[in-house]
Amino acid sequence: MYDYVVVGAGVVGMATAYHLKRLLPRLRVLVVDQHPGVGMGDTAKSAAAFRTIFTSWINRVLAKTSVDFYREVQRGGVDLGMRFVGYLFLVPEENADLMRNAAQELRAMGVSVDAYERLEMPIKLRVSDDEEAREMGLSDVAFGLLVRDAGIMDPEKLVKYYYEVYTREGGEVLFGTKVESVVFSPKKPLGIPGEPFPWQDVKVVGIETSAGVVEAKNIIFATGAWTERLMDALGFGLPLKPRKRQVFVVRATGELEALLRSGLADREYSPMIILPRGVYLRPEPGEGTYWIGVSDRRPFRLEEPPEPEEALWRFGIYPVLTKYVPAFEGRMPQNAWAGHYDENVVDYQPVVDRLVEGLYVAAGTSGSGIMKADAIGRVAAYLALGREKAELYGGVVVDSNVLRHNRCFEEERLVI
Numbered sequence: 001m002y003d004y005v006v007v008g009a010g011v012v013g014m015a016t017a018y019h020l021k022r023l024l025p026r027l028r029v030l031v032v033d034q035h036p037g038v039g040m041g042d043t044a045k046s047a048a049a050f051r052t053i054f055t056s057w058i059n060r061v062l063a064k065t066s067v068d069f070y071r072e073v074q075r076g077g078v079d080l081g082m083r084f085v086g087y088l089f090l091v092p093e094e095n096a097d098l099m100r101n102a103a104q105e106l107r108a109m110g111v112s113v114d115a116y117e118r119l120e121m122p123i124k125l126r127v128s129d130d131e132e133a134r135e136m137g138l139s140d141v142a143f144g145l146l147v148r149d150a151g152i153m154d155p156e157k158l159v160k161y162y163y164e165v166y167t168r169e170g171g172e173v174l175f176g177t178k179v180e181s182v183v184f185s186p187k188k189p190l191g192i193p194g195e196p197f198p199w200q201d202v203k204v205v206g207i208e209t210s211a212g213v214v215e216a217k218n219i220i221f222a223t224g225a226w227t228e229r230l231m232d233a234l235g236f237g238l239p240l241k242p243r244k245r246q247v248f249v250v251r252a253t254g255e256l257e258a259l260l261r262s263g264l265a266d267r268e269y270s271p272m273i274i275l276p277r278g279v280y281l282r283p284e285p286g287e288g289t290y291w292i293g294v295s296d297r298r299p300f301r302l303e304e305p306p307e308p309e310e311a312l313w314r315f316g317i318y319p320v321l322t323k324y325v326p327a328f329e330g331r332m333p334q335n336a337w338a339g340h341y342d343e344n345v346v347d348y349q350p351v352v353d354r355l356v357e358g359l360y361v362a363a364g365t366s367g368s369g370i371m372k373a374d375a376i377g378r379v380a381a382y383l384a385l386g387r388e389k390a391e392l393y394g395g396v397v398v399d400s401n402v403l404r405h406n407r408c409f410e411e412e413r414l415v416i
């Protein structure tokens, strides 16, 4: 009988499991995943860029405390692949006011943001002199907004870090095992066949897996893009939906190498660059490449396994990319992969909630789960331990039900 079973060995599940053990080392905790190891779901597919700039306070708190924690771990000698290259938002004319206001709010909070009217980089800010760009409806860039407290990291190193500290605390894992369902039992069993009946109060007593039943007092589903399907099957409606996301890798040679090496604010390498129309360029200095993606609207669907689509590169990304960064002309990806965002379609914030006694969910990371995983894991651990308050890294205290699914949050406007 485990005290807690965490389903999902992605970054959210591993952070949750670690914080449970950290808070109460005597607990018996088991992490179960269908894959043969940690972080092999969307954590491994991530572009793993991080920032602390968001328009909603809860996202700022989740990201800031997590990024501060990762920085401290890395300072302590564990390489998480963190590089503070910054985020450069190339702000199109139509979003200039929104971003100016966001920049002012951030400055008031002490966050360092710089506006650039010009850039010493091979990037075109003015595209309206190009007929094709005009036909495509592409806007000129009003200014570049650099967020310094932002960058890139290695998601596999992060999830491995949580795995190591968790197992060092005595945490157990069961890989290659698929969770099929949850076993409920009446709180007051009457010994009648067919229990639990609809009129009985129930509690969780375990999970059914491909390897048999595992008994547990509490189950936490940290199942990312699979959560909607699993919760639907149990009859719990959550506003979570999987949306396919793809990454295309282009070698940074020639003028692109110059771009990769054109760091801003004394940084050695290019920032993560967000172009208008949701196209982003994520530098990977270690391999001398750019990882390129786009936040396109597409049907919500879980594809297994998700495959990258050449047409998205050719028609969805390349035309926009080459207008703002002509150095990409004639370039083709040397590698590509696909995964899913696990989107909260109501407000783009994560969900950490108790559904019935002993059954919890920690999901809905909406494309920014790496940068918030530590805080989400802490909130999930405190909530599942029955504590009213959750202490995030740096002593920030929030209600542990702050991320419940039927809350009322302001919608996040800075979604990439």
Ligand SMILES: Cc1cc2nc3c(=O)[nH]c(=O)nc-3n(C[C@H](O)[C@H](O)[C@H](O)COP(=O)(O)OP(=O)(O)OC[C@H]3O[C@@H](n4cnc5c(N)ncnc54)[C@H](O)[C@@H]3O)c2cc1C
Binding pocket: 007, 008, 009, 010, 011, 012, 013, 032, 033, 034, 035, 039, 040, 041, 042, 043, 044, 045, 046, 047, 048, 049, 050, 177, 178, 179, 180, 222, 223, 224, 225, 226, 230, 245, 246, 247, 293, 338, 339, 340, 341, 342, 362, 363, 365, 366, 367, 368, 369, 370, 371, 372
């Ligand atoms: C292309 C792409 C780019 C991204 N870029 C960024 C970025 O720049 N910055 C950022 O912060 N975030 C980014 N993200 C989002 C980030 O990767 C996710 O938010 C994060 O990895 C979610 O972690 P998770 O633990 O919730 O999910 P996952 O890592 O997917 O873990 C869920 C686990 O649950 C397991 N599981 C599911 N169902 C079952 C079952 N029935 N039985 C057993 N195991 C099960 C899966 O095998 C999986 O290992 C990106 C995502 C993608 C796809």
